[in-house]
Amino acid sequence: xxxxxxxxxxxxxxxxxxxxxxxxxxxxxxxxxxxxxxxxxxxxxxxxxxxxxxxxxxxxxxxxxxxxxxxxxxxxxxxxxxxxxxxxxxxxxxxxxxxxxxxxxxxxxxxxxxxxxxxxxxxxxxxxxxxxxxxxxxxxxxxxxxxxxxxxxxxxxxxxxxxxxxxxxxxxxxxxxxxxxxxxxxxx
Numbered sequence: 001x002x003x004x005x006x007x008x009x010x011x012x013x014x015x016x017x018x019x020x021x022x023x024x025x026x027x028x029x030x031x032x033x034x035x036x037x038x039x040x041x042x043x044x045x046x047x048x049x050x051x052x053x054x055x056x057x058x059x060x061x062x063x064x065x066x067x068x069x070x071x072x073x074x075x076x077x078x079x080x081x082x083x084x085x086x087x088x089x090x091x092x093x094x095x096x097x098x099x100x101x102x103x104x105x106x107x108x109x110x111x112x113x114x115x116x117x118x119x120x121x122x123x124x125x126x127x128x129x130x131x132x133x134x135x136x137x138x139x140x141x142x143x144x145x146x147x148x149x150x151x152x153x154x155x156x157x158x159x160x161x162x163x164x165x166x167x168x169x170x171x172x173x174x175x176x177x178x179x180x181x182x183x184x185x186x187x188x
Contacts, residue, residue, distance in 0.1 A: 013058040013181075015075065016174045019135065020054045022116070023047065023170025030109060030163025034156045043164060050171040057178040064185040079126035087119040106158040107150055113143030113162040138169040 027047035031040035091112065098107045117139030124132035146162030149155055 013062060013178065016054060016058060016177050019170045020051050020174035023167040023174065024051045026113075026163050026167030026170065028167075030159040030167070032159065035160055035164075047167060047171060050175060054171070054174045054178050057175070057182045061178055061181040061185045064182075064188075075127060080123065083119055083122045083126055086122070087115055090115045090118075104150065104155065106155065106162075107147065109159045110143045110146030110150065110162040113139045113146060113166045115143075116166070117141070117143055135169055135173045139166045142166045142169070 024047045028044050031043040031047075033040075035043070094111050094115065095108060098111060117136050120132050120136030120139065122136075124130055124136060142165050143162050146158040149158045149161060
């Protein structure tokens with residue numbers, strides 16, 4: 001396998017599992033009205049199934065990957081911690097600002113999507129992995145779209161756009177990474 005080896009795979013899988021878990025939470029929390037009840041329930045079940053598939057494929061890929069040939073760089077070092085600290089400050093500092101501005105509660109979903117998206121953009125630079133820009137740009141755009149919806153008669157769709165679709169992006173990215181790693185491990 002020309003990939004990162006076991007150490008890098010475990011580091012990547014940890015990040016994928018965290019992202020996929022948060023993606024699942026995005027869907028579970030936000031798949032409600034104005035979506036029809038059956039659609040919301042179906043999306044929740046699909047999110048949980050995607051998370052389970054991510055875990056299974058990740059474990060299988062990790063079990064079949066060849067030994068690492070070179071030490072991997074720390075993915076969760078100082079740069080990562082700085083990004084996560086900034087993310088927490090922006091998230092929890094932004095909620096009272098939105099409240100003070102009189103924004104509806106749905107604005108919080110859009111805010112979370114923007115901040116989590118920007119956190120991925122920053123991590124792409126810290127980790128020197130341009131592929132991390134995919135969820136970063138996706139979530140940032142979906143968060144911005146949610147804010148735009150708040151100024152329209154379609155404001156009730158903000159949780160679906162900024163929450164459910166953001167969750168779908170995180171889950172799809174996680175599934176893609178573990179499926180790719182599984183194929184690479186099988187080919188080795």
